Amino acid sequence: MNVKEILKALKPLKNKMHLNNVLICVFVSISTAGAITTAMSYLSLAMPIPYLTKWIFLIYTACMVLGILISAFLRPRNQTLIRTADALGLKERLITAWELQKEETIIAQLQRQDTLMKVLEIDLKSLYPIKFPKKLAMAIAVFLVFTTISFFIPTPAKGNASQIEKLQDTIDKQLEEIEKATENIKASSQLKEAELQKIIDETERLTKELKKARTEEDALKALYRVENELEKLDLNKQLNKLEEAFKQFDITNELGKAIENESITDIKQAIEKLMQQMEQDQISPEELAEMLKQAAEQIENEEFAEQLQKITEQLENISEKLQASGEQLIQNSMEMLESSLQNLENLLTEMMVAQKNSNINQALGQLYQTMQQAKSKISQVNSSLSTNTQGGLKNTQKGLNGQNGQISQGSNDVQNSAGNQNNNQSGRDSQSNNNTQSSDSGQKTSESQSSSQDQNSSSQQGNGGGGAGEGTTNKDSGYTGMEKSGGGREAGQGYEEEYEQIYIPDHLGGDTDPSYVSGQKQDGGTSSYNQAENVPVQKGTILPYNEVLQHYSNEASLYIQKADIPAAMKDIVRQYFESLE
Amino acid sequence: MELNETQIQLVAKTVEKIEAEISKQMVGQKELIRQVLICILAGGNALLEGVPGLGKTRLVNTIGKVMGLKFSRIQFTPDLMPADVIGTNIIIKNDQEGGMFKFQPGPIFSNIVLADEINRATPKTQSAMLQAMQEKTVTVANTTYQLPKPFFVLATQNPIEMEGTYPLPEAQLDRFLFKLYVPFPTLEELADIVTMTTGNTQTELHEVTNSEELLKIMEISKEIPVAKPVLEYALKLILATHPETEYAHEITKKFIRYGSSPRGAQAIISTAKIRALLEGRYNVAFEDIRYTAYPALRHRIFLNFEGLSEGLTTDEIITELIKDLDKQNKI
Numbered sequence: 001m002n003v004k005e006i007l008k009a010l011k012p013l014k015n016k017m018h019l020n021n022v023l024i025c026v027f028v029s030i031s032t033a034g035a036i037t038t039a040m041s042y043l044s045l046a047m048p049i050p051y052l053t054k055w056i057f058l059i060y061t062a063c064m065v066l067g068i069l070i071s072a073f074l075r076p077r078n079q080t081l082i083r084t085a086d087a088l089g090l091k092e093r094l095i096t097a098w099e100l101q102k103e104e105t106i107i108a109q110l111q112r113q114d115t116l117m118k119v120l121e122i123d124l125k126s127l128y129p130i131k132f133p134k135k136l137a138m139a140i141a142v143f144l145v146f147t148t149i150s151f152f153i154p155t156p157a158k159g160n161a162s163q164i165e166k167l168q169d170t171i172d173k174q175l176e177e178i179e180k181a182t183e184n185i186k187a188s189s190q191l192k193e194a195e196l197q198k199i200i201d202e203t204e205r206l207t208k209e210l211k212k213a214r215t216e217e218d219a220l221k222a223l224y225r226v227e228n229e230l231e232k233l234d235l236n237k238q239l240n241k242l243e244e245a246f247k248q249f250d251i252t253n254e255l256g257k258a259i260e261n262e263s264i265t266d267i268k269q270a271i272e273k274l275m276q277q278m279e280q281d282q283i284s285p286e287e288l289a290e291m292l293k294q295a296a297e298q299i300e301n302e303e304f305a306e307q308l309q310k311i312t313e314q315l316e317n318i319s320e321k322l323q324a325s326g327e328q329l330i331q332n333s334m335e336m337l338e339s340s341l342q343n344l345e346n347l348l349t350e351m352m353v354a355q356k357n358s359n360i361n362q363a364l365g366q367l368y369q370t371m372q373q374a375k376s377k378i379s380q381v382n383s384s385l386s387t388n389t390q391g392g393l394k395n396t397q398k399g400l401n402g403q404n405g406q407i408s409q410g411s412n413d414v415q416n417s418a419g420n421q422n423n424n425q426s427g428r429d430s431q432s433n434n435n436t437q438s439s440d441s442g443q444k445t446s447e448s449q450s451s452s453q454d455q456n457s458s459s460q461q462g463n464g465g466g467g468a469g470e471g472t473t474n475k476d477s478g479y480t481g482m483e484k485s486g487g488g489r490e491a492g493q494g495y496e497e498e499y500e501q502i503y504i505p506d507h508l509g510g511d512t513d514p515s516y517v518s519g520q521k522q523d524g525g526t527s528s529y530n531q532a533e534n535v536p537v538q539k540g541t542i543l544p545y546n547e548v549l550q551h552y553s554n555e556a557s558l559y560i561q562k563a564d565i566p567a568a569m570k571d572i573v574r575q576y577f578e579s580l581e
Numbered sequence: 582m583e584l585n586e587t588q589i590q591l592v593a594k595t596v597e598k599i600e601a602e603i604s605k606q607m608v609g610q611k612e613l614i615r616q617v618l619i620c621i622l623a624g625g626n627a628l629l630e631g632v633p634g635l636g637k638t639r640l641v642n643t644i645g646k647v648m649g650l651k652f653s654r655i656q657f658t659p660d661l662m663p664a665d666v667i668g669t670n671i672i673i674k675n676d677q678e679g680g681m682f683k684f685q686p687g688p689i690f691s692n693i694v695l696a697d698e699i700n701r702a703t704p705k706t707q708s709a710m711l712q713a714m715q716e717k718t719v720t721v722a723n724t725t726y727q728l729p730k731p732f733f734v735l736a737t738q739n740p741i742e743m744e745g746t747y748p749l750p751e752a753q754l755d756r757f758l759f760k761l762y763v764p765f766p767t768l769e770e771l772a773d774i775v776t777m778t779t780g781n782t783q784t785e786l787h788e789v790t791n792s793e794e795l796l797k798i799m800e801i802s803k804e805i806p807v808a809k810p811v812l813e814y815a816l817k818l819i820l821a822t823h824p825e826t827e828y829a830h831e832i833t834k835k836f837i838r839y840g841s842s843p844r845g846a847q848a849i850i851s852t853a854k855i856r857a858l859l860e861g862r863y864n865v866a867f868e869d870i871r872y873t874a875y876p877a878l879r880h881r882i883f884l885n886f887e888g889l890s891e892g893l894t895t896d897e898i899i900t901e902l903i904k905d906l907d908k909q910n911k912i
Contacts (some may be wrong), residue, residue: 066896087912091864091867091868092810092811092864092865092866093862093864093866095808095809095810095864096807096810096811096864097866098808099806099808099809100806107804107805107806107863110586110589110863111863123861202749
């Protein structure tokens with residue numbers, strides 16, 4: 001007869017005690033979750049906490065699971081079991097037996113026997129009640145009520161939180177799309193290993209950056225950065241850039257056109273023509289080197305840029321030699337010149353052939369499309385958050401799209417056009433040529449705007465340039481809708497609506513209370529003029545370009561986040577700094 | 582001492598028999614009888630306090646008879662001298678040797694001594710009881726005499742008629758294992774008492790046990806184990822009666838002048854063991870401690886002026902202390 005038998009007889013009680021412990025532990029963990037979530041929900045009134053509901057659900061679930069897990073280890077110890085059983089009517093028999101477990105005296109044995117008899121006699125399990133933790137249950141109820149109440153209190157922080165949520169959702173969704181596109185590229189395309197690796201690396205980097213992104217700006221920046229990186233792989237774009245660079249100069253204009261026509265024969269002819277012009281001394285090697293140098297700067301593909309740079313160096317060497325000898329083109333130099341131009345021809349032919357043979361354009365096309373879509377969606381998140389900003393965004397988008405002569409259909413058009421590589425390119429062009437377009441079609445309007453309200457000039461330019469006849473009239477801004485848009489349709493005709501003010505005019509004294517400066521204009525008075533030939537710049541005030549660029553970029557990024565300007569305008573600013581970088 | 586199962590199990594039966602036999606002569610007072618028996622079996626002396634006529638003397642007399650013990654009764658009066666209690670040397674004339682001193686034992690040389698109205702004797706006589714009660718010996722003229730075993734003093738005192746009394750000093754009170762209050766009988770009990778004592782019915786008492794058996798029971802009871810938490814409970818209760826200790830309750834600090842001596846702890850544990858045995862257990866429980874705490878401590882706790890002026894009793898204090906202790910121990 002030993003204590004183990006007694007403990008064995010106490011097992012039903014032990015199980016019931018364990019059950020009670022589980023109940024208490026779970027209630028404690030839920031009430032802890034309640035306390036945390038209540039604190040969080042009230043904190044969310046002051047600072048934005050995205051996905052609060054999800055967090056609350058997660059915390060409750062985690063705490064419950066944790067409570068259950070912990071309670072698994074909360075099986076009552078023998079000492080506790082003994083004390084409880086003694087309190088249930090065993091009158092310290094168990095604790096005495098426990099202490100005397102190693103003793104074999106008659107009294108100890110009798111005591112153990114008596115204890116076992118009593119344990120079997122008394123139904124301890126039924127005597128031990130499962131205690132429902134009322135206080136904890138009440139605490140949980142109170143926490144839930146307080147948490148629920150907090151959901152009905154509107155604060156700006158909650159608005160911000162929902163903005164972040166929308167952004168995160170969009171980013172996640174777009175990340176999935178990008179990953180899908182990358183997987184498709186991996187599965188279907190027959191790219192070079194290095195190209196494929198580059199794409200994979202860049203998408204991975206993009207994924208990381210997007211996951212880290214807390215603002216729309218961060219996300220878009222990451223997308224632009226990766227897009228620029230991927231552009232380097234796109235030979236079509238590289239050739240387009242080269243084509244544009246060549247077209248800028250008369251002497252290489254034909255070469256540009258040949259690239260545009262994608263004709264190797266035309267390239268050969270253009271090179272031959274160049275050679276002839278150089279032989280006839282119409283073009284100097286130095287001039288050609290300078291043009292090629294500028295063209296090389298446009299190319300982002302390192303391999304081709306390097307080759308073009310070498311040709312440029314060859315031409316510069318020839319030029320230096322000619323200047324040093326002071327003679328006309330000598331036979332040796334001519335051969336070198338021929339060789340350089342041959343190299344140029346070979347390079348362009350190589351690029352052309354590579355572009356035609358490469359599958360990367362097709363592969364990147366899909367990825368571009370996804371990324372453009374991502375950018376568009378992320379931009380939309382921001383634009384849909386503020387109704388004030390929304391109108392401005394639509395108008396501006398219309399204006400921008402309208403420069404290509406297309407009827408703008410709001411931001412969706414941006415998305416659609418973004419999907420197309422060529423459309424995207426033209427979209428960029430239109431943005432950069434915005435002012436020119438406006439002056440063509442809406443010059444008159446522009447003048448009237450600037451005289452009355454500078455702040456609306458961009459909006460009105462967009463309307464004029466759009467030519468879609470959807471010109472909006474903003475009475476608040478002082479427009480009557482009589483100005484004609486570029487498309488010949490009267491602005492505001494049939495579409496005159498009351499829009500919310502995008503920009504609030506900030507006049508001194510307001511619209512109804514003009515201010516006047518007293519006094520009379522006279523010819524008297526003195527004024528002095530100083531002619532400054534050079535701006536007096538102190539030493540140390542000029543900083544290298546690369547040192548200030550990042551600062552300017554950051555400042556601009558911060559400003560466009562805060563300022564109420566249309567999302568498409570933000571795109572322009574972003575693109576500008578991206579191009580600088 | 583070699584124990585066996587039968588001996589241990591016999592204890593409860595013997596006590597039950599004693600109680601049953603005493604009940605023939607005593608109406609009601611069951612709790613008092615049990616407490617007196619516990620005190621006797623623990624080898625201690627009891628102080629019975631109650632108004633006259635409640636059957637104190639009768640109880641002690643009956644116990645003596647039922648247990649088969651030699652019983653003597655000393656009526657304490659102010660002129661009672663110590664020699665009248667413990668005995669004295671007297672000159673005995675012998676024809677051959679002439680006169681010589683011989684010790685003439687007093688009434689204390691009994692197994693059960695009823696010290697009736699002990700507070701009426703002078704302190705000198707009261708103190709003569711000290712050695713006998715504590716050491717179970719008496720010393721007369723440089724000679725120490727062993728008192729018969731077992732030896733118990735059952736003293737009585739009257740809570741009223743305090744005039745011309747000498748309250749027992751603290752040291753002497755401490756020698757009593759229990760101080761028991763003799764309650765007034767209920768209506769039914771009173772009726773039975775009156776019927777029994779005014780009629781011709783004679784109750785015959787039987788000797789249920791003897792001194793040897795009693796000594797054995799006393800030995801057995803000492804073997805009853807006390808678990809550590811139970812022992813701590815008793816000791817904390819003792820410490821809680823001392824206003825200067827960390828265990829002191831608020832009520833202790835406020836109303837108690839002196840707390841119980843270690844004899845109080847000894848009294849609680851030794852009597853709790855007996856009580857456990859009588860309850861058919863082989864271990865001491867918290868309830869045994871609670872049960873014995875009142876008679877063991879009520880005469881060992883001394884209230885201060887505030888306590889006395891508030892009309893508090895030591896039993897009330899003990900109740901509070903037990904409640905507090907139970908709360909601490911989550912019992």
